[in-house]
Amino acid sequence: MHVVVNAAMSADGKLSSRRREQIAISGDEDFARMDRLRADSDAVVVGVGTVLADDPHLTVKEESLIADRRDRGEPAHPARVVVDSTGRTPLDAAVLDDAATTYVCTSERATIDDRMDLSNRAELITAGDDRVDLLRTFATLQGQGLDRIMVEGGGELIFSLFEVGLVDELRVFVGPKVIGGRDAPTLADGEGFVAEFPTLELEGLERVGEGALLTWRTAER
Numbered sequence: 001m002h003v004v005v006n007a008a009m010s011a012d013g014k015l016s017s018r019r020r021e022q023i024a025i026s027g028d029e030d031f032a033r034m035d036r037l038r039a040d041s042d043a044v045v046v047g048v049g050t051v052l053a054d055d056p057h058l059t060v061k062e063e064s065l066i067a068d069r070r071d072r073g074e075p076a077h078p079a080r081v082v083v084d085s086t087g088r089t090p091l092d093a094a095v096l097d098d099a100a101t102t103y104v105c106t107s108e109r110a111t112i113d114d115r116m117d118l119s120n121r122a123e124l125i126t127a128g129d130d131r132v133d134l135l136r137t138f139a140t141l142q143g144q145g146l147d148r149i150m151v152e153g154g155g156e157l158i159f160s161l162f163e164v165g166l167v168d169e170l171r172v173f174v175g176p177k178v179i180g181g182r183d184a185p186t187l188a189d190g191e192g193f194v195a196e197f198p199t200l201e202l203e204g205l206e207r208v209g210e211g212a213l214l215t216w217r218t219a220e221r
């Protein structure tokens with residue numbers, strides 16, 4: 001399995017504002033790059049915070065990329081995966097439509113009723129008591145043949161993936177905006193590290209539109 005985290009942050013490191021609404025940090029070129037990465041992935045993963053804030057669809061947008069996937073014998077869109085401890089994904093969320101297979105990953109804390117409702121719209125994976133156990137969940141995804149994994153956010157999920165050592169690559173678009181705000185989400189939120197910080201090796205640095213794309217590989221721990 002290969003896990004790439006892809007996100008866009010402002011020049012001051014924010015994924016969104018303190019209102020947690022979707023903000024276009026990427027320009028057209030970066031959204032097109034993100035679409036190509038989706039098209040090269042078996043699954044696109046987000047946390048439920050992102051579903052509640054942005055209601056993303058997580059499908060490939062460019063028709064020629066969809067056609068290329070079909071030519072390769074792949075489904076039109078990668079699978080969509082929502083990490084959602086308590087089953088808060090709204091039943092009318094865009095990720096639950098029938099455009100692609102969707103996995104909702106819950107912990108034992110999700111009620112049976114919520115899990116039953118979600119199982120009518122998605123494949124359910126349950127792992128973990130309080131929060132989703134990411135190692136077990138990603139192992140289950142791998143067992144389903146999902147090897148090329150793209151994670152889009154948000155900051156809570158990205159931190160947890162670094163915490164358990166699941167991130168192979170980090171691609172960050174740094175866009176030309178200053179958002180600010182101590183409560184605005186950053187690339188890696190959660191508890192934060194105080195020691196044994198994951199370290200990264202810089203693999204690429206390029207101009208994309210009005211911003212910069214940084215590509216990092218995680219160093220061996």
Ligand SMILES: NC(=O)C1=CN([C@@H]2O[C@H](COP(=O)(O)OP(=O)(O)OC[C@H]3O[C@@H](n4cnc5c(N)ncnc54)[C@H](O)[C@@H]3O)[C@@H](O)[C@H]2O)C=CC1
Binds near residue numbers: 007084
């Ligand atoms: N600029 C960008 O590239 C992107 C920005 N965003 C922004 O990020 C914000 C949402 O991010 P967050 O609030 O951090 O939510 P998130 O999308 O990271 O989801 C976090 C939630 O996932 C659930 N969860 C279950 N198990 C977990 C585990 N083991 N580790 C972590 N979370 C787990 C919890 O309910 C937790 O509250 C929104 O403002 C959205 O607009 C989201 C994606 C991309």
Ligand SMILES: Nc1nc(O)c(N)c(N[C@@H]2O[C@H](COP(=O)(O)O)[C@@H](O)[C@H]2O)n1
Binds near residue numbers: 007054153
């Ligand atoms: N890469 C990137 N740049 C931005 O500026 C963004 N606001 C986001 N947000 C994420 O993009 C996804 C939108 O998905 P759909 O277009 O609905 O398929 C979703 O993951 C947002 O959170 N990303």
